[in-house]
Amino acid sequence: MSRVMSDTSRVQFFLTWGIQQFFMDIMILIFVAIILFTMSWQLAIIVLMPTPVLVIGTKLFSKKIHGIYHKAWRRWADLSAILADTVPGVTVVKAFSQERKEINKFNRKTHELYEVNVKISFLEGIFFPLVGFVMTLGAVSVWWFGGRQILSGTLTLGVLTAFISYTWRFYEPVGRLSNMSSVLLRAATSAERIFEVLDTRPEVHDSPNAISLPPLKGHIKFHNVSFAYESGETVLRNINLEIKPGQKVGLVGPSGAGKTTLAKLILRFYDPTEGKITIDGYDLREV
Known part of the structure; x- marks a missing residue:
């Protein structure tokens, strides 16, 4: 401000x-x-x-x-x-x-x-x-x-x-x-x-060969995803998850377990440290 x-x-x-x-x-x-x-x-x-x-x-x-x-x-x-x-x-x-x-x-x-x-x-x-x-x-x-x-x-x-x-x-x-x-x-x-x-470079940015997504069905998959913040704290380890179109999923766990982080990864506020996240087969880092 x-x-x-x-x-x-x-x-x-x-x-x-x-x-x-x-x-x-x-x-x-x-x-x-x-x-x-x-x-x-x-x-x-x-x-x-x-x-x-x-x-x-x-x-x-x-x-x-x-x-x-x-x-x-x-x-x-x-x-x-x-x-x-x-x-x-x-x-x-x-x-x-x-x-x-x-x-x-x-x-x-x-x-x-x-x-x-x-x-x-x-x-x-x-x-x-x-x-x-x-x-x-x-x-x-x-x-x-x-x-x-x-x-x-x-x-x-x-x-x-x-x-x-x-x-x-x-x-x-x-x-x-x-x-x-x-x-x-x-x-x-x-x-x-x-x-x-x-001049601050965004932590998440489009790749040079990024593609525009067609209309999506909403098939989300986590492929052996791990994530750690810059501080080095690992929040998620080897997550494999599939959410089919129209399916409702609830995330349950204690505070600090990584529920919010997982949701932010889907929205691509962050990129995974390891593994990849796809939506309808498209890697989020390539869109």
Whole structure:
């Protein structure tokens, strides 16, 4: 549920707003940089000096917070799963007097999500003000060096004033691009979670030479069928069973004997570990 609702929304937000804003900011940077170098190439170099620091800082920030975003989305998914299971089944919870247990489970998951969000807020609270501080240092440096050039007569006050204005016009998209790293990482993390599902190969899949079944009569046969789960636990061993068309069969046995597993094998939710199951003579793995 979390992947379908929250993760897709983050990816959609980045695709509809983030990419457009990214290219707009890049165009503004190029345009303003040309103006700055036209006015004073020495001061323009000073304006660009904070850029490598911001790039390195953004890279370190991204590397640090990427894994934390993964944890946050997993915690949110766990919390959503608890709500999806508990709220519709509230009558069952009350019937078995499990209110306190479910409340404690919810509180525990909420606290885990809170702790991860605190880490995210802490890192973002350090990084984004630092971005502003570095850009302010760049602007102050322009004032200082520009003032020296005015005193030496190589620059006029009007040019410096205009240059400072363009300096902040240059730093605005730089700041947005640095802040956009958070949006990009949120979307990238969500995209990874989405593709984990999309790229999951089904345990049961059609064979390359699968055939379409004709109208069936319903003659089912188990041919020496054995089945074990991935954990290695063998549930069924050497089952031979025939169910004729129209015949009704009841499966009786203690819990864990394999009744449900046997029914799921007929529906081909799983494939047998050994042997085969046929319906009207067709092997289920070949249809």
